[in-house]
Amino acid sequence: MEASDDAEAEYAAFKQKVKKTVYIDNLSPLATDAVVKTALGQFGNVLNVQFIPNYIGPSNMPAAALVEMENERQAMKIIEETADFPFMISGMPRPVRALPAEMEMFDERPRRPGRTIQCQWLEEKDPDFEVAQEIKYLVKKHATEASHLLKQQLAEEEKLHNKHGETLKANHKKYELIDRVLADGSARKLGNCYNIKLQDN
Known part of the structure; x- marks a missing residue:
């Protein structure tokens, strides 16, 4: 029962993290953690920047990242502002796009309690x-x-x-x-x- 409670708590905490995280794409391949934090710091406190690796595309393709803010309100502010006004980061000619993050975007997402996955050939x-x-x-x-x-x-x-x-x-x-x-x-x-x-x- 205790393990089940821990799993529920971990999953609930992860859901809260997703709500205050923004998916940013059309980033310059040269954009760094510090550049993204500085650019988005005007909207609030940036807790973490996690770049989404590109394993199959060319190295000069626009990059994407998951940016965790301090709270959900700050995350929504980024989404609203970038929807209304062009927002450039690190000299990329195309404005970046900000969307609400989704659970499937996270590599470290915990398994949903009670969910089972079956695979077969x-x-x-x-x-x-x-x-x-x-x-x-x-x-x-x-x-x-x-x-x-x-x-x-x-x-x-x-x-x-x-x-x-x-x-x-x-x-x-x-x-x-x-x-x-x-x-x-x-x-x-x-x-x-x-x-x-x-x-x-």
């Missing part, structure tokens, strides 16, 4: 064998399609990143030109030529 003569084969085929098909879409997404984000970089350089050159014109007196000469009065400040 299916023989070809089993009536469910064809269904299992179809599911296996669909899983492979989905993985191939997801990989193709991911490559397209990365290509689009690379284009957007390059475009942002070009815009930043162009704006920097404009400000440099304005500074030079003001510093060498060209702006005042042009103002006198066209009868435009310029302020000293």
